[in-house]
Amino acid sequence: MATESGTKENPWKLKTPPQTSEYEMYMDEKDGKEILVCTVGKTVLYYDYRCIGDLHAMLKRHGDWMELGSADEQKPAKEGTVEAWGRSADNPAGGWYGLKKGYRGRFGMYIPPLMEALGLAEVEHHPRNNRMRAL
Template identity: 65%
Template sequence: MAGSGTESDPWVLRTPPGSSEYTMYRDGDQIVCMVGSTRLTYQARAIDDLHEWLRQQGGWVLLGAADEQKPATEGTVEAWGRSESNPVGGWYGTRKGYRGRFGMYLPPLLEELGMVELEHNPRNNRVRALAQA
């Protein structure tokens, strides 16, 4: 595993298509995602909550990454990450204006942690929970 998930030793990840590198680290109850100089933050509980939701889906789920200002396609990881029916009742992203892209940045972290299988195609990638994580 690349990095230990701290600010001084972050996880070094790549987007599902492999086109961009970014880092993530845990800071208390948040996951900080640094994409270049852009800082996104997500609730840390998203790691376990997303894994559990994917387990419940029982198969492949489209990522559906979208910026906060754009609608998310129903049934995707992105839509679930902002849905009122998820465990936090809405956005896992915590910084208004930068709450989207959940479907782009969280699944590679779960893959790094050994919790999911993730496709790495140029587009329309999917993710599924591993049986035991």
Template identity: 70%
Template sequence: MNYKEKIGTKDNPIKLKTPPLSSEYTMHVGEKDGKEILVCTVKSTILHYDIRCIEDAYLMLKERNDWIELGSKDEKAETKPNTFEHWGRSTNNPIGGWYGLKKGLRGRFGMYIPPLLEAMGLAEVTHKKRGNSMRAK
């Protein structure tokens, strides 16, 4: 899959909204240490995620074949089991740990990745004030 076409570049990033539709942010494909990564910009904060999370999350959602609670948390906060956030840092996911790449900012996977998957046509996300979920399309 050509992610740059769907996600964009630094000069032309995709514009997204958090699941509750309360905040805007951008996402684009960047590069770090010679590897493509996802660069998520939330106001002045920049987060990095392993680009593999797109395919890995989609496959997990397809296999699950049901809704999964997003459960977004900061890096230092404990996650609720069986949430997307928990899966995004679990030793049981395909990369064996964090998809977040920036120490101190590795969390919020359940906040920023689901809207990207939705924009790419891979997932359906609920948009309530709290307790959002998603499933594969």
């Protein structure tokens, strides 16, 4: 992946794990904090940028495949999934990595393909129940 990717002018162009939808992500700053801006159609989501390193470290410790378990903020996340970890009080952020109220979920849908593009993880691309593991 080119190092100049991930900017507002040259965002990462990604596909959801099932390869059914395209979206873009780039790094930006908001309120003095590094964030990931994720644009899906007309919807814009924000994630704490540190989630990339934190998720990679957790997956390394986990040492095996982990189900993504993507869910909207309003729905409970399946226990033991990347989505559940991304909103757990036990993660390094102490809760949600999603930063935009009402749109904090879908961590397990949008962060794993970015990590795959960055060479940090392997992600499955089945119609459903995809998993990821650290590289």
